[in-house]
Amino acid sequence: MAMNQTFSEQSTIKQQTDSGFDKLDPSQVLACPGCDLLLEDIPVQPGEKLVCPRCDEILRAPKRNSIDHSLGLSLTGLLLFPYAVFMPIMTLDTMGLKNTGTIFDGIISTWHTGYFTIAIALVLTSVVFPLTKLCLVFWISLHLKFKRIPNYLPKMMRIYIQIDEWGMTEVQMIGILVTIIKMHHMASIHYNVGFFCFIALMATTVGSSLSLSEEEFWEEIEAGRASR
Amino acid sequence: MNSSTMTTTARDANLVLCHDCRKLTPRQPEASTDEAVCPRCGATLHLRKPGSLNRTWALVLTALILTFPANILPIMNVNYLGNAEASTIMDGIIYFFQEGSYGIGMVILTASILVPCFKIIGLILILLSIHFRWDSWMRHKALIFRIIEFIGRWSMLDIFVIALLQVLVNFTNITTITADIAAPYFVGVVISTMFAAITFDPRLLWDA
Numbered sequence: 549m550a551m552n553q554t555f556s557e558q559s560t561i562k563q564q565t566d567s568g569f570d571k572l573d574p575s576q577v578l579a580c581p582g583c584d585l586l587l588e589d590i591p592v593q594p595g596e597k598l599v600c601p602r603c604d605e606i607l608r609a610p611k612r613n614s615i616d617h618s619l620g621l622s623l624t625g626l627l628l629f630p631y632a633v634f635m636p637i638m639t640l641d642t643m644g645l646k647n648t649g650t651i652f653d654g655i656i657s658t659w660h661t662g663y664f665t666i667a668i669a670l671v672l673t674s675v676v677f678p679l680t681k682l683c684l685v686f687w688i689s690l691h692l693k694f695k696r697i698p699n700y701l702p703k704m705m706r707i708y709i710q711i712d713e714w715g716m717t718e719v720q721m722i723g724i725l726v727t728i729i730k731m732h733h734m735a736s737i738h739y740n741v742g743f744f745c746f747i748a749l750m751a752t753t754v755g756s757s758l759s760l761s762e763e764e765f766w767e768e769i770e771a772g773r774a775s776r
Numbered sequence: 777m778n779s780s781t782m783t784t785t786a787r788d789a790n791l792v793l794c795h796d797c798r799k800l801t802p803r804q805p806e807a808s809t810d811e812a813v814c815p816r817c818g819a820t821l822h823l824r825k826p827g828s829l830n831r832t833w834a835l836v837l838t839a840l841i842l843t844f845p846a847n848i849l850p851i852m853n854v855n856y857l858g859n860a861e862a863s864t865i866m867d868g869i870i871y872f873f874q875e876g877s878y879g880i881g882m883v884i885l886t887a888s889i890l891v892p893c894f895k896i897i898g899l900i901l902i903l904l905s906i907h908f909r910w911d912s913w914m915r916h917k918a919l920i921f922r923i924i925e926f927i928g929r930w931s932m933l934d935i936f937v938i939a940l941l942q943v944l945v946n947f948t949n950i951t952t953i954t955a956d957i958a959a960p961y962f963v964g965v966v967i968s969t970m971f972a973a974i975t976f977d978p979r980l981l982w983d984a
Contacts, residue, residue: 585785649943649946727937
């Protein structure tokens, strides 16, 4: 049986090989998670993408200095986090009455109105998961930076991958902007410390997600455990 | 499809892809009873996500059922000088269009109505196409699924807005805003469609 493989990169690369399955080395091939197509593993430079020729899923997208960037951005995010969540976001001023609110107040008041499911969803998506994600990225990249791989690191990396999409800092940022547009002609709005911290937190969270190359992290974890 | 006779899948080559760390491992012989575990990350290995089609169907149908109360019942309650006024998601959008804020109206229309509909209809279409083995438009179906995976979380937008409004617009005796009965159903739609995308295995599209 012959195995024909086609690769597409940013510049189209086409490779074909003939090899039997029995000779196949799992570390020399790559399977597409979107369609299970088996492809030959070829080196990809940072900034380039390897795309599945059958279903267009991105197979590899290496990042430059992934570990350093993730470490720096997650640390910045962790420092900003308490200010973004517990400091007032903005003050509404209408007819001499003033009202200030934090992200955390939003959760508390939802709990008090009796919508417990929403309060739990809010606390998870805006506090628990984003904070856990930042902690995990910081801890994992710190260990990878110093090439110390404890036994629990793969478990931590798996938790990060599984909760990744449940941290919704970016969605909440758009929510804050929508609130501003909704309120700006009914009341005058003063922006407080929390607002600027939240923008910075959103930027670092998105930055750390974009700079983290899961492939590289896994390879470093595997290499570190093998060398011990 | 054009090259179906030419392509080889990991399954053909007896390799299993780890769904957490994407490492390829040779498949265990059929006889062995122990659970295969990924040597790199420790996740249980499955050739395909277990029970994928059933779980995705169940979650999509749940989302479809919850969509009705989420859109028909009021999601927000504005109390102005003692007059309570409940509004549904659609009322909020119409309000923005009447005010002339078309941009923001479009953002909420997209996040709260178009995105959930797209997710439910898209997933049902993909599931039906697997059942009936429709093998045309494969790349487009793969693209639809990637879009559904990506936009999943953005529907939570309206809930974040209501939570913040609830705190900021709280001038006792003059005007207050509170969440209303549709909000939990709406959260239910978002969560069940997100889980539907997680339990669905896109490789099933190409297996047939």
